[in-house]
Amino acid sequence: MVHLDPASAVFKAMLEGWETQQRARFLKAGGTIKPRLDLVRRFAEYTNQYPWQWEPAEVEAFIVSLSIAPSTARNYQNCLRMFCEFVTDARYGWPAKCLDIFGAVPRQILHEANTISHVTDYEGNPGRRPLSYDEVQALFDASDGRVEEIQSRHRKGALTAMRDSAMLKVIYAFGLRRQEAVGLDVADWRHNPKVPAFGRFGGVFVRWGKSTNGSPPRRRTVFTVAEFDWIVPVMEHYLEEVRPLLAPGKHPAMWVTERCGRISRRRLNRTFGLVRDLAGLPSELDLHALRHSFVTHLVEFDYPEKFVQDQCGHSWGSTTAIYTGVSDEYRNRLVQRALRERHPDLWKDQP
Template sequence: MDTTITSAPIGSLRQRMLQDMKLRGLGAHTQQDYIRHVRSFAAFLGRPPDTANAEDLRRFQLDQHRRAVGPATINAAVSALRFLFTMTLKRPEIALGLSVIRCEPKLRDVLSVEEAARLIEAAPGIKYKAAFSVAYGAGLRVSEVTHLKVGDIDSERMIIRVEQGKGRKDRNAMLSPHLLDLLRQWWREGKRRGVMLPHGWLFPGRNCTDPISARQLNRAVHGAAEFAGIHKRVSPHTLRHSFATHLLEQGVDIRVIQVLLGHTNIDTTAIYTKVSSKTMRAVASPLDQIVALMEGRAPPG
């Protein structure tokens, strides 16, 4: 009996996988990542990925470990290959041996309130100042900032509508009076420049029919941080992290912060308790309690 596996042309396999991902509602960034990891696997294999067997996947993972590939990249590749073999190729048994790596989330760099103010003030112009302020003042992800439209700003209800955020979910973000005033300033300036189209992007790119790119926003943040003398590793996402941490330090309930950030899991939001210095300072050390008792004082706390 002939057991030779015939492979489909790589182009058609890629098209099938894209169709399957679209059918299951995977976001555009996830689709791009999955295709990239499958392409990497195919390059390692030296032949079409649909001809692979379980041993090929095992060798691929061993090669990743040999090259000291980071846990996040390894786990992302596992997700991509599981999707390929389970959903597109209907051969889930091939992917059973794939192993993910448990990795502890790294502590995030967070700006102080004063540093956040300096960064926003150092923005190269009113458009970027408004974009930075949305990321910090509403806690939006960089992809959410770049894809805002003028109509997403609801000044009556004082909310920002975030459509198709991470996980293709819609949510409402907070809109403070100061942020609304700044956005109105940018809207008037954008109208004067002729780049603010009806029902168009809130932050247009070089071509006003396209939104500003995440890369443009990232470069602007780096430049502003350098100009402001901030030596931490800073990105647009740092402003979102700082938003969450500063709310926590103000005593806002962590479940409220979870909703504002659009987190599905409270554990994701709880990471911010690790970077909140005020939270740590508010906890009395057992040593202080012992010393207080030894000195006949009321223990702190």
């Protein structure tokens, strides 16, 4: 069979082959593969050319034309580089086929001289940071105040506002990511025999941790720490008095909507933004800032680094360090402690 448009047919087959290669690695179809394919199509549309015609200057012009952050630009470059690696790999036969049909072969158009180097651990918005203790309190006060305001006006929404308040407190008290929070079920709470006073809320079993390189979601148990023991009565109140009134039926989700469904990540983001604005906090702070706050405050409570790392579900301690933004007061305490240990005579007359 002869294609009327062999160029578009070959390009389509290249994309399908690359998609199959990624599916064989069990990468996420919607979260990883589709955005990559869309980017390659977008670049092809920008150049109005096919992969065997692409030149380095074209990808450079494409990146320059975009108003994106350096980290996003590097992700785009890595994606296009991986596609070029696929179509230039002789094991898949595309160089020979393109030479036979078009008289040209694909080549790698991204190299060290036209790609962004990864030189810092964190490249995000500098405005994103852990919340201070006062800011966390202000956030929770605004969340609770929202419930009281709705109740005082005799309006609908008091139950969902109570749910939202408990949900934000759980995210902070256990350092949860968005997907981990929305994926929580009632059955995920765990007893901790070492702390019987916490009852069924001695810890939470996280089943929807961040997956990497096509692996399934990683699991972990996050223990309730003594400094966050206030979460126990919060959860008792929510499960015994609030959630039943939402009429969840047999739905297993911890956070259910008015229509007996699981709350979405988008709604979770919207809820945080609403409460953040009510608290008068900077707009740069997002939901993930609560996870950064959880890590930072555990460090300031003097928990061991490995314990904090395990609580977060990080494979590497360096990742946990990126999340940490301890206060000047904490660092001063460390310096003072070290000086007391090294020069105890200098501190005899001071408390």
